[in-house]
Amino acid sequence: MAEIFTPDLCIIGGGSAGLTVAAAARAFGASVVLVEKGAMGGDCLNTGCVPSKALIAASRHANTHNVSALYGVRYAAPKVDFGLVHKHVHDVIDSIAPHDSVERFEALGAKVVKAHGKFINARTLEAGETRIEARRFVIATGSSAAIPPIPGLDSVPFLTNETVFDLTEKPGHLIIIGGGPIGMELAQAYQRLGARVTVIEMQDPLSKDDPELTAIALRRIEDDGVVVRANTGVTGVAPADGGGIAVTVEAGELRETVTGTHLLIAAGRAPGIGDLGLTEARVKHDKRGIAVNAGLRTSNRRIYAIGDVTGGLQFTHVAGYQAGLVVRNALFGLPVKNDTSIIPWATYTDPEIANVGMTEKDAREKYGDKFKVLRWSYAENDRARAERETSGMVKMIAHRNGKILGCGIVGAHAGELISLFAFAIANGLKAGSLLKFVAPYPTLSELAKRVGVEFYHDKLDNPWIGRWTRLIRLLP
Known part of the structure; x- marks a missing residue:
């Protein structure tokens, strides 16, 4: 019973x-x-x-x-x-x-x-x-x-996130189907650990993130040696002659076979x-x-x-x-x-990519031209220069009234830095709030202050500011 x-x-x-x-x-x-x-x-x-x-x-x-x-x-x-x-x-x-x-x-x-x-x-x-x-x-x-319905997939051994961490020997050539966060994180990691890696992605890699940000990360990943085949479909999988796995791909009219020792499926959940x-x-x-x-x-x-x-x-x-x-x-x-809308997320490639709230595309669809895009480069940050981590940027989206709508960051420790912007969005703060805290020098957190200053940059051309400063000079 x-x-x-x-x-x-x-x-x-x-x-x-x-x-x-x-x-x-x-x-x-x-x-x-x-x-x-x-x-x-x-x-x-x-x-x-x-x-x-x-x-x-x-x-x-x-x-x-x-x-x-x-x-x-x-x-x-x-x-x-x-x-x-x-x-x-x-x-x-x-x-x-x-x-x-x-x-x-x-x-x-x-x-x-x-x-x-x-x-x-x-x-x-x-x-x-x-x-x-x-x-x-x-x-x-x-x-x-998620296991996609690829012809021949049942005829070869393949890995998923549930089995890839059981590897105790280096893959000779790891082919990854899927260029989302999981696929790209593992691609860069295995390449740096000595494997050859090819990523096959039917759309743009990391396509759910802002392409202006992902382009910076993808350059580093490819510089590391990862071969990224974007906008490429997989039409079949089969055992390769002499061992290994043969993956047939097509991109437009181009059709070819990529052969590797291991296959990882990272095509969603x-x-x-x-x-x-x-x-x-x-x-x-x-x-x-x-x-x-x-x-x-x-x-x-x-x-x-x-x-x-x-x-x-x-x-x-x-x-x-x-x-x-x-x-x-x-x-x-x-x-x-x-x-x-208050949920941040991060992809732990090198450099990292992190986002919270609206992207530029989201803001344009909802607000038309009633928003600003504010950028500040890691190359303009002294800590990033000292660490030689200058490949990156902060890209903040703010309504014309100053309310912070979203932020994307690509660069060192982006997953940590995004929390400040997530806090701001969750509490309905405006760009001016980023000017009200003091960041220790030199730190990457100064990037947040600089992108906040950028919101007011165009206001410096207001003729009334010049008149006011001239008036102040006349005071004793």
């Missing part, structure tokens, strides 16, 4: 979204059942953000010899031990894993059920030998690598909606994910959905943000709204 639980909250998925809900709900004294069939920590910890950033860190050190001569320091070419790189990546995962473990959440007072969960009706979830009849449910099952019993739960969904309203409720008012499974912005920090909204609404009945 099935064991029955009746908690305040039942959370399906033990990734960043689900764990944040569980921890917060327990902090407020709510009873919680957490259902997770796989590894705790989800994609971010085990196959996503954490291992990829650890690998990028290793590749940055491997690249030191290529740039150190600029500083008067010379190194011999590095010897990369992929077995130790693999150990480094998994050591980082292991160091974080206890924070996301079953033991920690059971110590917090949550009941953790290690089984696949499936709704059997609109009010009940079945997981192994357990049935959960919760007051509210939260679906946080994340996403997985698919929401984790399989076999959840969503139809039985009366939850509307399609191949893009689960439909939710502004308060993250599904078509079944007892059930919320957050994170990648909703098909929106697929970032760990978005999942954490949405988890906080659900806790406020589900436990306290407070009105909430999922506001994506």
Whole structure:
């Protein structure tokens, strides 16, 4: 006979979204059942953000010899031990894993059920030998690598983000299908670690970001040796003669075959909606994910959905943000709204690319010509010059009334710098607010002040300013 639980909250998925809900709900004294069939920590910890950033860190050190001569320091070419790189990546995962473990959440007072969960009706979830009849449910099952329908793909071995971090030997020639953030981050990392890398992208690489910014990053990636085949489709995959993998591509009338030793599929993400019993739960969904309203409720008012499974912005920090909204609404009945305009995101290539709010294209579509584009180059920043990190810029979008609408940054530590602009946008601040803080010298944060000054640059031509300054000179 099935064991029955009746908690305040039942959370399906033990990734960043689900764990944040569980921890917060327990902090407020709510009873919680957490259902997770796989590894705790989800994609971010085990196959996503954490291992990829650890690998990028290793590749940055491997690249030191290529740039150190600029500083008067010379190194011999590095010897990369992929077995130790693999150990480094998994050591980082292991160091974080206890924070996301079953033991920690059971110590917090949550009941953790290690089984696949499936709704059997609109009010009940079945997981192994357990049935959960919760007051509210939260679906946080994340996403997985989308596998495109490429002819012949089933005839060759291929990697995804779920398996690429298990490599213990250097790929001879890694072919990556997909030039989005995951594909380009890993392409540059593996190239710096000594592999040959070719990226095949059917559109423009990093096409979701501002092309003025991505052009700067893509130049560096190609300078590192990555071959980027933009606007190129894949028409087939097959085992290559003599071993390896042959990828047939076409760009316009050009058709050719690219041969490599390894193939990585990085062609987007698919929401984790399989076999959840969503139809039985009366939850509307399609191949893009689960439909939710502004308060993250599904078509079944007892059930919320957050994170990648909703098909929106697929970032760990978005999942954490949405988890906080659900806790406020589900436990306290407070009105909430999922506001994506305040969400920053970053791509951890070198240089990094970061964005928040509107791009220039977005602003033009909404405001016509009633906005300003303000730019300031890293080359005009003393810290960037000292570090020889002058390839980059800050590009801020502001309404004519001064309200900051968005910002994009490409350059060193862009992922850190974007937080200042995210704070400004979340609090409805104007460009003038960037002039009201003092940045230590020399730091990259001075870039924010300089782009704020740029908002007022055209006002210096106002004839009244000249008249006023002449008047002030007459005063004793």
